[in-house]
Amino acid sequence: MRPENYEAQRQPPSNEYELNFGPNHPGIEGNYALKVKLHGDVVIEANADGGYLHRGFEKLMEQRLWIQNIALVPRICVPDPSPMELCYSMAVEQLCGLVVPKRAQWIRVLQLELSRIAAHLFTFGGHAATTGMYSTMYWGVTDRDLLLDLFEEFTGGRVYSIYNIPGGVRRELPPGFLQRVTETLDYIESRLPDYDNLFFKNQVFVRRAKGVGVMTREQALAWGVTGPNLRATGLAFDVRRDDPYQVYDQLEFEIPTEESGDAWARTLVRRHELMESIRILRQVIDALPDIHGSIRAPIPNPLAWNVPAGETYTRVESSKGELCYYVVSDGGPKPYRVHVRGPSSMHAVQVLEKLAIGSRIEDIAQTMFSLDACPPEVDR
Amino acid sequence: MSSINQIPVIEAKRGNPLSKVFDELVRFCRSRSLFILHYCTGCGAIELPPAMTSRFDMERLGIQPMVSPRQADILLITGYVSIKTLKRVILTYEQMGSPKYVIGICSCTVNGGMYWQSYATAKKLDEYMPVDLYIAGCMPRPEAVIAGLQQLMNRIQSGEANSWEDYFRNYDYYLGNQQKLFGDNWQTPTDIITEAKHYNLMGEGTFGEHTRLLEQHQKPLEALDMRLGHNLKEPTE
Numbered sequence: 171m172r173p174e175n176y177e178a179q180r181q182p183p184s185n186e187y188e189l190n191f192g193p194n195h196p197g198i199e200g201n202y203a204l205k206v207k208l209h210g211d212v213v214i215e216a217n218a219d220g221g222y223l224h225r226g227f228e229k230l231m232e233q234r235l236w237i238q239n240i241a242l243v244p245r246i247c248v249p250d251p252s253p254m255e256l257c258y259s260m261a262v263e264q265l266c267g268l269v270v271p272k273r274a275q276w277i278r279v280l281q282l283e284l285s286r287i288a289a290h291l292f293t294f295g296g297h298a299a300t301t302g303m304y305s306t307m308y309w310g311v312t313d314r315d316l317l318l319d320l321f322e323e324f325t326g327g328r329v330y331s332i333y334n335i336p337g338g339v340r341r342e343l344p345p346g347f348l349q350r351v352t353e354t355l356d357y358i359e360s361r362l363p364d365y366d367n368l369f370f371k372n373q374v375f376v377r378r379a380k381g382v383g384v385m386t387r388e389q390a391l392a393w394g395v396t397g398p399n400l401r402a403t404g405l406a407f408d409v410r411r412d413d414p415y416q417v418y419d420q421l422e423f424e425i426p427t428e429e430s431g432d433a434w435a436r437t438l439v440r441r442h443e444l445m446e447s448i449r450i451l452r453q454v455i456d457a458l459p460d461i462h463g464s465i466r467a468p469i470p471n472p473l474a475w476n477v478p479a480g481e482t483y484t485r486v487e488s489s490k491g492e493l494c495y496y497v498v499s500d501g502g503p504k505p506y507r508v509h510v511r512g513p514s515s516m517h518a519v520q521v522l523e524k525l526a527i528g529s530r531i532e533d534i535a536q537t538m539f540s541l542d543a544c545p546p547e548v549d550r
Numbered sequence: 551m552s553s554i555n556q557i558p559v560i561e562a563k564r565g566n567p568l569s570k571v572f573d574e575l576v577r578f579c580r581s582r583s584l585f586i587l588h589y590c591t592g593c594g595a596i597e598l599p600p601a602m603t604s605r606f607d608m609e610r611l612g613i614q615p616m617v618s619p620r621q622a623d624i625l626l627i628t629g630y631v632s633i634k635t636l637k638r639v640i641l642t643y644e645q646m647g648s649p650k651y652v653i654g655i656c657s658c659t660v661n662g663g664m665y666w667q668s669y670a671t672a673k674k675l676d677e678y679m680p681v682d683l684y685i686a687g688c689m690p691r692p693e694a695v696i697a698g699l700q701q702l703m704n705r706i707q708s709g710e711a712n713s714w715e716d717y718f719r720n721y722d723y724y725l726g727n728q729q730k731l732f733g734d735n736w737q738t739p740t741d742i743i744t745e746a747k748h749y750n751l752m753g754e755g756t757f758g759e760h761t762r763l764l765e766q767h768q769k770p771l772e773a774l775d776m777r778l779g780h781n782l783k784e785p786t787e
């Protein structure tokens with residue numbers, strides 16, 4: 171700043187002021203900003219300011235081949251990339267009328283649920299850090315790394331697996347892999363009591379999270395909230411059960427709900443979901459050895475693949491909420507239009523703006539993390 | 551003269567052997583205590599928490615995250631920078647105190663990576679600010695990040711990591727690229743030319759046509775217009 175240029179401006183005395191919260195702020199999730207208006211330390215108005223991560227995905231996808239887009243889609247949501255691949259692959263399969271072999275469907279569920287656990291552990295870590303409990307963050311990130319090791323083993327990539335392609339999956343599971351998944355799941359399950367003591371039952375967390383960012387079920391439905399955030403208001407809606415895809419209709423699992431709709435309830439729903447995911451994975455591990463067959467339906471030469479004209483809409487349940495793809499093909503080698511309806515664009519913009527009002531400045535970060543918004547997916 | 555002026559802080563060119571030892575000591579200490587600015591620009595940031603926490607543990611090298619640009623030494627650009635982010639990155643970079651180091655993580659900072667076609671991202675980071683080190687990969691693993699940081703430490707210790715001087719010496723080039731992207735009116739709150747004079751880091755490229763353009767357009771800074779929603783209309787009901 172040049173001091174000679176600076177002149178103090180006369181303002182009427184006030185106790186209202188404006189604050190730029192982010193994008194370079196430790197309390198914000200990713201590269202995202204909020205402009206908040208404060209009275210003392212109570213928020214009276216909040217405006218989301220996104221676009222820092224905009225890459226123009228929907229336009230980029232129109233310029234690449236159907237198969238090339240598989241490498242592009244996981245980048246839309248960084249912490250939980252697997253549902254992105256799957257949802258896009260499902261859309262292409264529907265357009266082409268491809269039938270995915272049974273074994274590939276089971277392997278896909280394995281991948282999805284591993285990804286869900288990893289994403290939830292990461293969210294717990296981030297949420298705990300906003301309440302000052304850094305040990306939970308260290309634990310969460312480190313335990314997530316065990317899952318990333320599994321991903322690396324069977325897909326080849328730690329974070330972006332690029333494993334689902336239209337028609338099936340790319341590789342067979344390595345020998346002895348299911349045994350290692352079981353070991354990791356056992357370990358994570360044995361850690362959960364520790365997490366309970368350190369985080370979920372910790373009074374530091376419970377007192378700070380209870381009553382923060384409350385939304386009722388009517389509000390949640392009106393604002394387009396989905397996923398764990400909706401289930402925290404008591405409505406048991408889950409795409410996996412209500413509109414099953416892949417083999418979810420053959421699996422047994424529950425939809426955990428909570429009633430209070432605040433930050434605490436949202437985090438607790440995720441914790442229960444983690445248990446359900448472990449339960450699903452155990453069923454998959456039991457079933458997979460008996461399911462034989464190919465892992466990929468025959469697809470034409472991917473470099474000269476003209477997908478039949480038509481439009482389709484697919485949806486899956488990602489760890490953040492309902493994720494949908496609207497894909498239009500004009501019969502050419504590239505998509506005509508792809509639209510991504512990500513859950514976070516609702517959670518991080520319209521919901522966060524409203525939930526922040528009335529809360530204290532230090533609770534904004536917590537509200538954002540409890541909504542589990544994913545900024546790259548907001549901006550796309 | 552106060553005694554502080556007699557301490558050769560940066561590369562004193564005197565023939566004093568003591569100053570050489572002192573320089574080496576300073577560089578050694580500097581490379582052992584680095585603070586990374588906590589700014590996640592792109593998707594490569596997801597590999598930083600594992601690198602920082604218990605499994606890979608960056609702290610054993612003396613590297614820690616830091617929240618304020620004024621106290622940070624390293625600006626990690628973790629992935630693609632969209633144009634909107636690039637403005638903030640440049641403001642942040644200019645705010646950081648020298649000596650400062652820039653690391654570009656991910657292929658996207660090298661040449662645009664998989665967004666080479668995108669209308670919204672800046673492709674080559676080193677057109678806008680000097681970069682000390684690139685860690686390529688999409689995305690680089692935590693081991694690679696740590697190996698890159700170790701290399702930076704070695705370079706700091708041997709005195710090669712002085713790209714920040716380049717920003718002062720070739721300010722015209724960087725400013726020109728920034729003006730191409732953000733328009734001719736682009737102006738940051740930091741006065742780089744005065745700083746370059748102050749640190750005695752004027753080079754051939756400090757002045758040029760772009761800095762002349764800046765002087766033409768330069769307006770006294772107004773208090774930042776942070777008024778919220780000033781273009782929103784009042785609700786009618």
Ligand code: SF4
Pocket residue numbers: 245592593594628629630655656657658659663664687688689
């Ligand atoms: S190089 Fe890959 S991981 Fe890194 S920012 Fe670019 S797309 Fe993301």
